[in-house]
Amino acid sequence: MRAGGNASGPSRSLEPMAPYLLKRVISLVLSLLAASVVIFVVLQVVPGDPASYMLGMNAQPETVEALRQQMGLNDPIVWRYLSWVAGLTHGDFGVSYTYKVPTGELIAQRLWVSLPLALYALFLSTIIALPIGIISAAKRNSAADYGIMGVTQLGIAVPNFWFAMLLVLLFSITLRWFSAGGFPGWNAGFFVAMKALTLPAIALALPQASILARVMRSSLLDTLSEDYIRTARAKGLSRGQTLVRHAVRNAMIPVLTILGLQFSFLLAGAIIIENVFYLPGLGRLVFQGITQRDLIVVQSVVMLLVFAVILVTFLVDIAYAMVDPRLRGRA
Amino acid sequence: MSFGALPDEKRGLVGVAFQSKSFALGFVLTGIFVLAGLISFVWTPYDATALAVADKLKSPSSLHWFGTDHFGRDIFSMIMVGARTSIAVAFVAVGIGIAAGVPLGLWAAARQASIVDEIIMRANDLVFAFPALLIAILITAVFGPSAINAIIAIGVFNIPVFARLARGAALTLWTREYILAARVAGKGAFRISGEHILPNIMNLLIVQGTIQFSLGILADAALSYVGLGAQPPTPSWGRMLADAQTMISLAPHMALFPGAAIVLTVLGLNLMGDGLRDLFDPKLRRSRS
Numbered sequence: 001m002r003a004g005g006n007a008s009g010p011s012r013s014l015e016p017m018a019p020y021l022l023k024r025v026i027s028l029v030l031s032l033l034a035a036s037v038v039i040f041v042v043l044q045v046v047p048g049d050p051a052s053y054m055l056g057m058n059a060q061p062e063t064v065e066a067l068r069q070q071m072g073l074n075d076p077i078v079w080r081y082l083s084w085v086a087g088l089t090h091g092d093f094g095v096s097y098t099y100k101v102p103t104g105e106l107i108a109q110r111l112w113v114s115l116p117l118a119l120y121a122l123f124l125s126t127i128i129a130l131p132i133g134i135i136s137a138a139k140r141n142s143a144a145d146y147g148i149m150g151v152t153q154l155g156i157a158v159p160n161f162w163f164a165m166l167l168v169l170l171f172s173i174t175l176r177w178f179s180a181g182g183f184p185g186w187n188a189g190f191f192v193a194m195k196a197l198t199l200p201a202i203a204l205a206l207p208q209a210s211i212l213a214r215v216m217r218s219s220l221l222d223t224l225s226e227d228y229i230r231t232a233r234a235k236g237l238s239r240g241q242t243l244v245r246h247a248v249r250n251a252m253i254p255v256l257t258i259l260g261l262q263f264s265f266l267l268a269g270a271i272i273i274e275n276v277f278y279l280p281g282l283g284r285l286v287f288q289g290i291t292q293r294d295l296i297v298v299q300s301v302v303m304l305l306v307f308a309v310i311l312v313t314f315l316v317d318i319a320y321a322m323v324d325p326r327l328r329g330r331a
Numbered sequence: 332m333s334f335g336a337l338p339d340e341k342r343g344l345v346g347v348a349f350q351s352k353s354f355a356l357g358f359v360l361t362g363i364f365v366l367a368g369l370i371s372f373v374w375t376p377y378d379a380t381a382l383a384v385a386d387k388l389k390s391p392s393s394l395h396w397f398g399t400d401h402f403g404r405d406i407f408s409m410i411m412v413g414a415r416t417s418i419a420v421a422f423v424a425v426g427i428g429i430a431a432g433v434p435l436g437l438w439a440a441a442r443q444a445s446i447v448d449e450i451i452m453r454a455n456d457l458v459f460a461f462p463a464l465l466i467a468i469l470i471t472a473v474f475g476p477s478a479i480n481a482i483i484a485i486g487v488f489n490i491p492v493f494a495r496l497a498r499g500a501a502l503t504l505w506t507r508e509y510i511l512a513a514r515v516a517g518k519g520a521f522r523i524s525g526e527h528i529l530p531n532i533m534n535l536l537i538v539q540g541t542i543q544f545s546l547g548i549l550a551d552a553a554l555s556y557v558g559l560g561a562q563p564p565t566p567s568w569g570r571m572l573a574d575a576q577t578m579i580s581l582a583p584h585m586a587l588f589p590g591a592a593i594v595l596t597v598l599g600l601n602l603m604g605d606g607l608r609d610l611f612d613p614k615l616r617r618s619r620s
């Protein structure tokens with residue numbers, strides 16, 4: 001039968017860091033293994049033989065068979081899984097069926113677009129959302145607060161790819177400030193490349209910034225009602241000083257969690273935005289992989305993104321536990 | 332979290348809900364699109380799939396209220412039919428999430444800290460690690476793009492959301508005296524979960540349901556935009572935007588109306604969710620994150 005209290009009772013609350021870390025690392029490895037099994041198994045079910053797809057409709061059965069042999073498709077499934085995972089551990093993702101180059105190289109190349117895009121969007125989202133959220137909370141129930149809440153409510157409801165199209169309509173077609181898509185590559189110069197990523201980053205940042213501003217606001221409102229805020233005011237700190245020194249600092253904890261989660265969502269969200277702007281990132285790679293039955297590529301990209309999510313969650317948890325020992329019991 | 336009764340029980344849920352301005356506004360917004368979707372079964376101004384190339388790319392006018400697309404299809408009619416696709420996909424996906432997630436969450440809570448709890452929660456974490464879009468991409472990579480697969484993809488993502496919510500809320504309830512009383516009376520965990528826990532977490536489930544509904548509309552739009560949702564000729568808001576993108580400099584109206592339809596529906600659902608949450612739990616009256 002069920003235990004009475006919550007698992008994180010006072011007796012378990014102050015666990016030392018090392019066992020907690022060990023537990024979390026084990027669960028990290030287990031999650032990654034489970035994710036890799038799921039991804040691998042799911043993609044085994046895909047109809048269509050990559051070998052005959054590569055060789056075309058008119059290929060001789062013997063040729064297809066030879067290619068299957070060469071690609072390792074005839075090996076037992078467990079063996080194929082193990083060799084895939086073994087490869088992953090030292091960065092070998094296998095060879096792309098269609099591009100005939102190591103998938104790792106393809107991904108690395110595309111990551112140079114998707115990763116800066118996600119970071120750029122994260123940066124924009126943060127520098128916009130935090131001040132807005134703080135103003136909104138500090139001036140609660142003012143016109144500014146209502147305005148900000150209204151705009152962020154709208155921001156959450158806007159699909160980012162549609163917002164992207166509106167940006168193109170305004171800034172590329174009407175004003176001609178930015179090009180409507182494409183990526184010149186980093187060799188064209190840092191600022192040229194960043195300019196090409198600007199509209200996509202804004203589009204990607206909008207919904208995230210709206211969410212973040214709301215989290216910042218509600219977290220700050222929570223903190224502002226705490227006793228130590230009253231104490232700080234009582235000991236003579238001004239409203240502004242209290243806000244900066246005590247409230248915002250403490251309100252940052254939930255904000256940082258959301259920030260961590262958002263990074264992975266930005267990376268995945270970039271998949272859609274890249275399509276709007278014809279950016280040669282991971283997203284385009286995945287969709288090409290799907291249409292061309294290049295399973296190795298799909299499998300690797302999905303694994304990489306899931307890895308990113310799991311790793312970020314892990315790091316956020318660890319950071320929490322370091323700051324707040326009470327959380328260590330909840331491994 | 333409060334699981335208290337509604338502020339005013341005489342008026343009933345509906346009467347009280349409309350006291351909230353955001354709920355009322357959200358209800359009207361969402362209602363318009365639900366209604367449009369329902370009406371589209373019996374009537375649309377034009378056949379939403381009929382091609383009329385002579386009328387292509389017409390701007391909005393009294394004949395075609397929202398203009399026509401690059402095949403001369405009436406955009407107003409397409410938005411009406413698209414409403415039912417989007418709403419149906421998101422609605423069924425929420426249904427999947429609740430039907431699978433809530434029992435799992437209740438089960439995990441009833442067997443807290445047991446192996447069952449551990450397995451259920453770890454499986455949830457695993458699904459959570461896949462961004463919804465990736466699940467969709469994987470599923471469509473395997474089974475091919477269609478509205479059904481979009482529903483499954485979004486629904487799968489909803490399962491851990493409801494499982495976690497139900498478990499968390501149920502755990503708090505399990506420590507209550509009336510549950511203890513029920514246990515003393517000899518009721519088993521299964522009956523207690525169904526008869527005492529479930530009715531008391533209904534409020535939370537309804538609020539979360541509205542939120543997931545709105546996320547489902549957005550996810551469906553994104554999926555059909557990249558071609559992984561409902562397939563042509565079935566009109567869908569996302570696909571209309573994908574078509575609009577190629578025509579954006581010639582016919583911006585093609586992009587404006589379907590996008591606005593998505594925004595208003597999602598906004599309406601979010602406002603309803605906010606309103607309901609404030610009602611159910613006045614202590615939590617703060618912005619939604």
